[in-house]
Amino acid sequence: MPRHDQPAWRESMRVRFDFNNAMSAAVGAQGLDDREISRLDASIRQAHATLARRRRAGELEWMDLARATDVVREILDFVESIDGRFENFVVLGIGGSALGNTALSTALNAPYHNLLTLTQRGGKPRLFVHDNVDPDQFRGFLRVIDPEKTLFNVITKSGGTSETMAQYLIVRQLLIEQLGDRHREHIVATTDPKSGELRRIVDDEGYRSFPIPPGVGGRFSVLSTVGLLSAAATGIDIDALLAGARYADEICGEPDVWRNPAAMNATIHYLGYGAGRTLSVMMPYGQALKDVADWYCQLWAESLGKRVNLDGEVVYNGPTPIKALGVTDQHSQVQLYTEGRFDKIVNVIAVRDFRETVTIPAGFPPSAGVNFLGGHTLNELMSVEREGTIVALTEAGRPNVTFELPEVNPFTVGQLLVLLEMQTAYVGELFRINTYDQPGVEAGKIAAFALMGRRGYEARRDEIRRRRRTDPAYII
Numbered sequence: 122m123p124r125h126d127q128p129a130w131r132e133s134m135r136v137r138f139d140f141n142n143a144m145s146a147a148v149g150a151q152g153l154d155d156r157e158i159s160r161l162d163a164s165i166r167q168a169h170a171t172l173a174r175r176r177r178a179g180e181l182e183w184m185d186l187a188r189a190t191d192v193v194r195e196i197l198d199f200v201e202s203i204d205g206r207f208e209n210f211v212v213l214g215i216g217g218s219a220l221g222n223t224a225l226s227t228a229l230n231a232p233y234h235n236l237l238t239l240t241q242r243g244g245k246p247r248l249f250v251h252d253n254v255d256p257d258q259f260r261g262f263l264r265v266i267d268p269e270k271t272l273f274n275v276i277t278k279s280g281g282t283s284e285t286m287a288q289y290l291i292v293r294q295l296l297i298e299q300l301g302d303r304h305r306e307h308i309v310a311t312t313d314p315k316s317g318e319l320r321r322i323v324d325d326e327g328y329r330s331f332p333i334p335p336g337v338g339g340r341f342s343v344l345s346t347v348g349l350l351s352a353a354a355t356g357i358d359i360d361a362l363l364a365g366a367r368y369a370d371e372i373c374g375e376p377d378v379w380r381n382p383a384a385m386n387a388t389i390h391y392l393g394y395g396a397g398r399t400l401s402v403m404m405p406y407g408q409a410l411k412d413v414a415d416w417y418c419q420l421w422a423e424s425l426g427k428r429v430n431l432d433g434e435v436v437y438n439g440p441t442p443i444k445a446l447g448v449t450d451q452h453s454q455v456q457l458y459t460e461g462r463f464d465k466i467v468n469v470i471a472v473r474d475f476r477e478t479v480t481i482p483a484g485f486p487p488s489a490g491v492n493f494l495g496g497h498t499l500n501e502l503m504s505v506e507r508e509g510t511i512v513a514l515t516e517a518g519r520p521n522v523t524f525e526l527p528e529v530n531p532f533t534v535g536q537l538l539v540l541l542e543m544q545t546a547y548v549g550e551l552f553r554i555n556t557y558d559q560p561g562v563e564a565g566k567i568a569a570f571a572l573m574g575r576r577g578y579e580a581r582r583d584e585i586r587r588r589r590r591t592d593p594a595y596i597i
């Protein structure tokens with residue numbers, strides 16, 4: 122039995138959620154008390170029941186991604202079939218079709234994975250995730266990689282996002298120029314199984330492809346083929362990742378808010394939002410989790426920033442996520458968090474055991490201000506710095522919560538991602554908004570189609586041009 126199926130090991134690897142410092146006993150007026158939380162109990166139970174009902178009805182497919190073991194097998198078979206063939210695995214995607222890939226790689230591949238030799242990487246390819254269309258960066262990238270040794274994974278759920286498809290067209294031309302008929306072997310597509318431009322292209326060109334379940338939106342797709350393919354290709358244990366995700370799902374099966382970490386943090390953020398704490402800072406203490414904060418920002422922002430609620434009333438709902446990194450941002454943003462406006466809830470992610478222990482050597486005995494560090498470890502320093510920030514925030518009356526990972530491994534990261542997804546889903550229910558649409562993002566996509574001259578969007582292009590006024594008086 123793999124260790125991630127053993128109850129004792131799972132328990133030892135459980136991500137713990139500590140919300141002591143969100144309570145008034147710790148932070149005074151900005152905190153919550155038990156009664157406030159319990160008063161929301163009926164709403165949380167209602168949210169829980171709604172999510173469960175919608176899940177049973179097949180409306181929330183993202184919740185069941187971790188159980189799709191056939192997909193895992195298919196991915197692992199593909200990865201085996203390309204074993205040793207490519208030195209570079211390049212993701213072309215954006216938003217939910219890129220952020221999870223980066224988050225998984227930063228968290229679970231070795232630091233500086235791309236700088237290791239092929240042998241040090243266990244024969245696995247380097248990973249590059251291109252989620253921008255900066256011409257200098259993209260051309261510069263294409264100059265440094267060898268197409269012969271590169272596999273491009275084009276990821277787009279809709280199959281027509283301008284940025285991704287533009288990258289794809291550029292890459293395809295390059296591959297045709299350099300590899301001729303073999304160019305198709307260097308492209309693998311991840312897209313909707315039936316609809317969209319990319320699906321049509323896949324069918325015509327005969328590319329290898331992986332389906333994104335139709336009901337799974339971009340920002341909830343990290344545990345689908347979107348995130349799993351690049352993870353498996355670069356050597357991440359996706360079985361353990363999904364086992365962690367299933368464990369978090371079990372934990373979140375608990376309707377009682379006092380026993381369900383995702384529901385509790387949703388409650389803390391929902392009640393906080395009502396009291397003016399509208400900013401949610403995500404601050405991992407660990408470089409490996411830096412890009413989980415980036416992924417969280419999209420999840421939170423795109424899911425919860427909504428103009429109308431489910432009744433069609435204009436609400437301009439908008440808790441704003443902020444990414445920070447411990448300890449780096451202690452010397453940047455933490456000043457604002459401890460002394461600025463009382464509008465934030467800080468989510469710390471702590472790592473109990475790092476993979477490495479790094480001892481600080483003693484040196485310069487006459488310099489007491491330096492010498493005291495000798496004999497300690499960077500691990501201790503990281504931990505006391507985190508404690509220091511938490512103490513400073515708490516003493517300044519700033520609500521903060523901590524997710525503690527026993528260590529950063531596929532099982533704990535899988536848990537963390539699902540806890541944050543579930544938390545977002547609960548808050549969306551409490552706000553009574555549609556967590557899963559993104560009309561604001563779609564509006565930008567349509568404007569790009571119109572301005573780039575896509576057929577069928579002429580009227581929109583004319584409208585945009587008519588409205589665009591640039592008064593030289595306002596340009597200095």
Ligand code: PA5
Pocket residue numbers: 215216217218276277278279280281282285338339340341423559562
């Ligand atoms: O979460 C979302 O739905 C978006 O951020 C999308 O992931 C993003 O716009 C990219 O869309 P697509 O995968 O269709 O190219």
